Amino acid sequence: MPRPPRADGARVTIADVAARAGVSLSTVSRALNGNPTVDPALAEKVRDAATALDYTASPVARSLVLGRTQTVAVVVPDLGNPTFQAILRGLSRAAAADDYHVLVADSAESVAEERVLATATRRRTDGVILCSPRLPQDELDRLVGGLTPAVLINRSSGDVPSVRADYRSALTAELEHLYGQGHRRIVYLAGVARSVANAARLEAIAEFAAGHADAVVTEIPCGVDFEAGAAAGPAVRASGATAALAFNDLVAMGLLSAVQADGCRVPADLSIVGFDDIPFARYTSPPLTTAAVPANELGAEAWARMRGLLEGAEPGHPLSLLPQLTVRGSTGPAPV
Amino acid sequence: MPRPPRADGARVTIADVAARAGVSLSTVSRALNGNPTVDPALAEKVRDAATALDYTASPVARSLVLGRTQTVAVVVPDLGNPTFQAILRGLSRAAAADDYHVLVADSAESVAEERVLATATRRRTDGVILCSPRLPQDELDRLVGGLTPAVLINRSSGDVPSVRADYRSALTAELEHLYGQGHRRIVYLAGVARSVANAARLEAIAEFAAGHADAVVTEIPCGVDFEAGAAAGPAVRASGATAALAFNDLVAMGLLSAVQADGCRVPADLSIVGFDDIPFARYTSPPLTTAAVPANELGAEAWARMRGLLEGAEPGHPLSLLPQLTVRGSTGPAPV
DNA sequence: CTGTTAGCGCTTTCAG
DNA sequence: CTGAAAGCGCTAACAG
Numbered sequence: 001m002p003r004p005p006r007a008d009g010a011r012v013t014i015a016d017v018a019a020r021a022g023v024s025l026s027t028v029s030r031a032l033n034g035n036p037t038v039d040p041a042l043a044e045k046v047r048d049a050a051t052a053l054d055y056t057a058s059p060v061a062r063s064l065v066l067g068r069t070q071t072v073a074v075v076v077p078d079l080g081n082p083t084f085q086a087i088l089r090g091l092s093r094a095a096a097a098d099d100y101h102v103l104v105a106d107s108a109e110s111v112a113e114e115r116v117l118a119t120a121t122r123r124r125t126d127g128v129i130l131c132s133p134r135l136p137q138d139e140l141d142r143l144v145g146g147l148t149p150a151v152l153i154n155r156s157s158g159d160v161p162s163v164r165a166d167y168r169s170a171l172t173a174e175l176e177h178l179y180g181q182g183h184r185r186i187v188y189l190a191g192v193a194r195s196v197a198n199a200a201r202l203e204a205i206a207e208f209a210a211g212h213a214d215a216v217v218t219e220i221p222c223g224v225d226f227e228a229g230a231a232a233g234p235a236v237r238a239s240g241a242t243a244a245l246a247f248n249d250l251v252a253m254g255l256l257s258a259v260q261a262d263g264c265r266v267p268a269d270l271s272i273v274g275f276d277d278i279p280f281a282r283y284t285s286p287p288l289t290t291a292a293v294p295a296n297e298l299g300a301e302a303w304a305r306m307r308g309l310l311e312g313a314e315p316g317h318p319l320s321l322l323p324q325l326t327v328r329g330s331t332g333p334a335p336v
Numbered sequence: 337m338p339r340p341p342r343a344d345g346a347r348v349t350i351a352d353v354a355a356r357a358g359v360s361l362s363t364v365s366r367a368l369n370g371n372p373t374v375d376p377a378l379a380e381k382v383r384d385a386a387t388a389l390d391y392t393a394s395p396v397a398r399s400l401v402l403g404r405t406q407t408v409a410v411v412v413p414d415l416g417n418p419t420f421q422a423i424l425r426g427l428s429r430a431a432a433a434d435d436y437h438v439l440v441a442d443s444a445e446s447v448a449e450e451r452v453l454a455t456a457t458r459r460r461t462d463g464v465i466l467c468s469p470r471l472p473q474d475e476l477d478r479l480v481g482g483l484t485p486a487v488l489i490n491r492s493s494g495d496v497p498s499v500r501a502d503y504r505s506a507l508t509a510e511l512e513h514l515y516g517q518g519h520r521r522i523v524y525l526a527g528v529a530r531s532v533a534n535a536a537r538l539e540a541i542a543e544f545a546a547g548h549a550d551a552v553v554t555e556i557p558c559g560v561d562f563e564a565g566a567a568a569g570p571a572v573r574a575s576g577a578t579a580a581l582a583f584n585d586l587v588a589m590g591l592l593s594a595v596q597a598d599g600c601r602v603p604a605d606l607s608i609v610g611f612d613d614i615p616f617a618r619y620t621s622p623p624l625t626t627a628a629v630p631a632n633e634l635g636a637e638a639w640a641r642m643r644g645l646l647e648g649a650e651p652g653h654p655l656s657l658l659p660q661l662t663v664r665g666s667t668g669p670a671p672v
Numbered sequence: 673c674t675g676t677t678a679g680c681g682c683t684t685t686c687a688g
Numbered sequence: 689c690t691g692a693a694a695g696c697g698c699t700a701a702c703a704g
Binding site (some may be wrong): 023024025026027028037038040042061063064065066067 | 689690691692693695696697698
């Protein structure tokens with residue numbers, strides 16, 4: 001079996017440059033890496049030869065010898081989710097600015113895949129960033145132990161650096177907004193029950209309920225997408241609530257669409273609040289009141305943490321970004 | 337529970353496995369790669385040792401010796417664009433199914449970045465897939481020459497495999513749909529003027545105009561996002577057209593939002609047509625008539641082409657997927 | 673069937 | 689300041 005052709009074709013190697021410049025391999029390496037202990041004249045010659053030959057050092061060979069790939073892995077549950085897309089975008093651009101590459105992996109919302117991808121991609125990169133991992137806490141703790149360096153987005157584990165959106169405070173702000181508008185019967189369309197994001201929201205609700213005896217917040221099991229929100233329409237109407245708090249914007253939009261098709265006026269009959277502020281939230285009619293999660297910054301900050309680890313910095317404190325309550329047309333005074 | 341070996345310094349190497357199994361390095365390599373010329377008993381011993389040590393071969397070292405990284409690069413103009421996200425998702429999942437990894441790079445719509453990223457990522461991968469590159473044709477031709485293997489999405493160059501959405505036919509279908517509804521004055525909100533996607537649409541318009549002497553299609557320079565669409569609102573109203581054809585769904589949604597805010601009824605006063613069928617197109621009100629570009633499939637097909645090249649197959653014919661005209665509520669009969 | 677021996681392309685001691 | 693030589697961790701000829 002003949003060896004497969006070299007992936008990068010008839011690459012010019014450092015030896016070619018050395019030959020053309022009439023120096024040794026080491027000198028080429030030093031010159032091209034800006035090592036100051038090289039005679040300026042020789043360095044010049046080397047650079048000329050490299051340019052003439054259109055030479056660039058093989059990243060793979062460098063990775064092997066340096067033990068550094070100049071690449072980080074990002075594992076997301078679903079590349080189709082607008083929030084993760086924004087995080088990836090912010091992360092990717094920030095990493096690129098530091099001359100780092102990004103390997104993406106989509107776990108398709110599968111916990112098993114998540115585990116496998118994290119360890120597999122870690123081996124070919126310098127670190128991995130887990131975006132909203134779905135793993136249960138104990139498994140996550142065990143996993144990140146073998147991933148060092150790792151950064152978590154929207155989760156935490158031991159002293160692993162993490163950046164997150166403060167779901168709890170943001171939901172509190174939404175609840176206060178509704179309460180201020182006179183709403184006393186509110187439904188919460190819950191996301192994946194055992195998700196961390198959902199737990200944070202439930203905490204906020206419990207706290208709110210404790211502080212507002214005249215308000216009642218009931219929970220309706222739901223999902224995380226349009227269809228789930230639309231399907232919850234009848235239950236929301238039947239509940240008699242004057243306001244609905246959706247797990248995210250997708251759910252809110254599904255609900256909005258379903259109840260309007262059913263003759264319900266928003267916000268006159270029902271106020272609806274989303275979460276995330278995906279790009280389309282402002283284009284529904286009425287535009288969606290929501291909590292704007294700074295996804296791009298979350299991504300950029302995640303990279304900043306990773307870079308820190310790569311440079312040997314201490315993990316540092318978890319960063320928490322507060323989503324901004326963004327009031328638009330889907331909320332209004334409670335009907336009398 | 338023993339801690340797994342550190343991902344860091346003290347990596348388990350093939351020598352450790354060889355020592356533990358009491359065989360040579362080559363035997364370990366052969367056994368672990370499923371080489372059938374290994375004594376089953378020995379192979380078993382090797383596998384046990386590997387498992388005990390939690391050993392996995394270093395991908396970087398393998399890449400160097402095999403000349404294959406098991407990774408492909410994908411360069412997109414903007415990770416924030418829903419269409420590219422969908423393409424990336426389809427591509428990433430298809431590649432993962434074949435045990436390949438994906439390195440993403442966001443060129444931020446910059447032609448210069450595009451060129452740099454393509455060559456840079458190519459060096460650390462087995463091939464690159466350029467998604468809707470913005471480079472002018474001659475530069476693209478020059479670039480892909482040094483990228484082999486490469487696959488193009490929505491562009492073509494020589495015999496480089498390419499997959500694309502047939503923008504032209506799809507736009508023709510949209511125009512015919514509007515014409516059939518009685519529209520005779522139509523405006524086209526153009527995207528980036530020198531883009532190939534825009535050129536394809538202009539061709540369709542020219543052809544349509546030639547075949548329908550009683551219809552007039554005028555072009556309004558616009559952009560590619562919400563804001564651009566919204567900003568074009570006044571110009572569209574002023575044009576006196578009864579139907580607007582947007583460069584893409586984002587533009588259509590921006591326009592929809594702007595003209596409605598201005599008291600214009602859609603589709604009674606103005607019909608609006610988008611392009612792409614991004615996930616939210618069906619949730620505007622009224623829902624958007626558009627041409628559904630099969631972005632996930634485009635991504636999956638692009639991977640299929642790349643895999644073919646990697647396996648030494650011939651480039652094959654360019655693949656063209658026809659976007660499906662999807663009629664929803666934003667279009668209706670022309671006002672009388 | 674198995675071990676020994678060259679490298680893959682590069683960086684980095686270690687001597688001169 | 690420069691070159692020779694030793695690997696980084698792995699695979700694949702090439703003998704046994």
